[in-house]
Amino acid sequence: MKGNQLGGSINVDLEKLAKYANIGLPVLAFIFIGLGYFYSLKFYILGGIFLLLLFLNIYYRYIQKHHALLTNFGIVAQMRYILESLGPEFRQYLFLSDTEEKPFNRIERSEVYRKAKGVDAASAFGSQLKFDDTEIKLRHSMYPVDKKDLKKFKLCFGEERGIEKAYTINKPVIISAMSYGSLGKTAIRALSRGAKKAGIPINTGEGGYPKYHLMEGADLIFQMGTAKFGTRNDDASLNDEDLKELSSNPQIKMIEIKFSQGAKPGKGGLLPKEKISKEISKLRGVPMGEDVISPPCHVECKNAETTVEFIKRVQDISKLPVGIKLCIGREDQFVELVLEMKKQNTYPDYISIDGAEGGTGAAPKSFMDDVGLPIFKALPFVHKTLKDLSVRDKMKVLAAGKLINPSKQFMALSMGADAVYTARGFMLALGCIQALQCNKNTCPVGIATHKKHLERGLNIEIKAQRVAQYVESLEHDYEELLAAMGDDEFDDLNFGNLYHNNIY
Numbered sequence: 015m016k017g018n019q020l021g022g023s024i025n026v027d028l029e030k031l032a033k034y035a036n037i038g039l040p041v042l043a044f045i046f047i048g049l050g051y052f053y054s055l056k057f058y059i060l061g062g063i064f065l066l067l068l069f070l071n072i073y074y075r076y077i078q079k080h081h082a083l084l085t086n087f088g089i090v091a092q093m094r095y096i097l098e099s100l101g102p103e104f105r106q107y108l109f110l111s112d113t114e115e116k117p118f119n120r121i122e123r124s125e126v127y128r129k130a131k132g133v134d135a136a137s138a139f140g141s142q143l144k145f146d147d148t149e150i151k152l153r154h155s156m157y158p159v160d161k162k163d164l165k166k167f168k169l170c171f172g173e174e175r176g177i178e179k180a181y182t183i184n185k186p187v188i189i190s191a192m193s194y195g196s197l198g199k200t201a202i203r204a205l206s207r208g209a210k211k212a213g214i215p216i217n218t219g220e221g222g223y224p225k226y227h228l229m230e231g232a233d234l235i236f237q238m239g240t241a242k243f244g245t246r247n248d249d250a251s252l253n254d255e256d257l258k259e260l261s262s263n264p265q266i267k268m269i270e271i272k273f274s275q276g277a278k279p280g281k282g283g284l285l286p287k288e289k290i291s292k293e294i295s296k297l298r299g300v301p302m303g304e305d306v307i308s309p310p311c312h313v314e315c316k317n318a319e320t321t322v323e324f325i326k327r328v329q330d331i332s333k334l335p336v337g338i339k340l341c342i343g344r345e346d347q348f349v350e351l352v353l354e355m356k357k358q359n360t361y362p363d364y365i366s367i368d369g370a371e372g373g374t375g376a377a378p379k380s381f382m383d384d385v386g387l388p389i390f391k392a393l394p395f396v397h398k399t400l401k402d403l404s405v406r407d408k409m410k411v412l413a414a415g416k417l418i419n420p421s422k423q424f425m426a427l428s429m430g431a432d433a434v435y436t437a438r439g440f441m442l443a444l445g446c447i448q449a450l451q452c453n454k455n456t457c458p459v460g461i462a463t464h465k466k467h468l469e470r471g472l473n474i475e476i477k478a479q480r481v482a483q484y485v486e487s488l489e490h491d492y493e494e495l496l497a498a499m500g501d502d503e504f505d506d507l508n509f510g511n512l513y514h515n516n517i518y
């Protein structure tokens with residue numbers, strides 16, 4: 015048999031190699047042990063290694079029954095598995111061009127890294143994008159505004175209802191939901207400390223009582239997922255007392271009811287069993303050793319009517335601004351929901367739209383790839399629906415979905431978002447290398463893992479500084495872009511700032 019494939023593309027005669035290994039390993043072990051006996055101890059060590067490989071070869075070929083390749087080719091086939099497991103790293107570092115990596119290519123990631131490190135973000139020679147007329151572009155003005163004339167950004171949640179605990183942000187970017195569970199405690203603390211330094215809020219994600227988010231003194235948006243960790247009764251219904259108590263914590267500024275998430279709309283949250291430590295099992299009230307799968311929707315919300323009633327209930331109990339997060343699927347259901355809000359005269363204080371391209375700690379592939387509307391389709395639809403139904407001034411709109419770079423965030427602001435959320439932008443600021451192992455508890459840079467020896471690499475203070483620096487650099491770019499548009503305040507941004515041959 016000639017030319018068996020080893021590692022996908024290298025042509026090697028596996029059968030011949032396996033034969034050499036069968037004969038070579040015992041011979042080499044015998045020779046080196048013999049040499050060790052007559053000459054030096056060092057030969058014993060080599061002999062020992064060959065003996066070990068020989069036993070492994072025998073085990074693969076004659077004892078284990080699970081892998082045909084190992085049975086047929088023994089230790090030689092193991093090389094194939096090693097090459098296969100190294101494949102992603104080889105492709106990422108050696109073979110893929112700057113624009114090929116997914117979900118974020120190297121150009122996009124490098125921009126965040128440079129921003130987070132405060133390194134000069136200028137590039138040379140010209141854009142590396144395609145300019146094939148399918149991308150959205152920003153329309154600049156012939157008469158840019160002087161930067162000193164720009165008005166400061168300000169957004170107040172809850173002002174529409176005139177509530178006492180209305181909450182104001184001064185920067186149009188927020189750290190999106192990531193729970194303690196999907197991320198490790200060190201990453202959560204670094205993000206939270208960074209949020210505090212940057213003067214922006216951080217969303218707790220759906221992981222229950224936000225012990226590590228609270229630790230660093232940042233303003234928090236407490237997220238209530240469909241399992242309602244932290245505020246739940248046993249049947250996943252809302253425990254009013256728990257919510258009341260949580261909301262009285264002065265660090266908790268807003269509540270977000272999560273209906274769905276772009277990476278897995280129509281499914282509840284998923285935390286793989288590998289990531290359920292003793293502490294997480296206690297904080298969430300879930301058993302160890304099993305995947306934790308949240309219900310696909312809130313038990314209280316079975317239709318538009320009960321959904322709006324539930325929003326009102328959370329507003330009444332918490333006394334805080336209350337937003338909702340969802341990925342748009344069926345547009346008619348969103349319209350129906352807004353009509354029901356009008357009917358009950360109850361509006362969430364914000365709607366956060368998560369695009370289908372959004373990230374996750376863990377989700378089924380078909381949901382990640384093919385369910386839900388992408389953000390640049392969903393956001394204009396939501397903005398227009400609210401305007402057409404004359405309720406756009408009743409609530410704020412937030413947007414997320416691969417909005418990690420200032421120009422993309424700026425496009426969302428021009429499409430009707432009042433502010434943007436990003437999760438992976440901040441993960442990259444922490445030093446995420448896009449190893450795509452968030453679901454395995456093996457994150458090599460210590461962000462999406464609970465393994466102490468991996469978390470060790472993440473210095474909270476240094477990474478918090480990077481988070482704050484990323485925000486500062488984004489702010490700088492927003493101002494530059496705003497001035498270039500010829501607008502002097504964020505409220506002026508609109509569709510006229512965008513060019514795209516598919517939007518019009």
Ligand SMILES: Cc1cc2nc3c(=O)[nH]c(=O)nc-3n(C[C@H](O)[C@H](O)[C@H](O)COP(=O)(O)O)c2cc1C
Binds near residue numbers: 237371
């Ligand atoms: C590691 C990780 C954990 C996440 N956990 C949550 C969560 O607990 N609740 C939620 O609503 N969204 C969660 N998300 C989704 C993000 O909050 C965000 O909506 C989505 O990733 C889009 O933003 P991005 O494209 O900037 O990452 C998570 C995303 C990531 C990458």
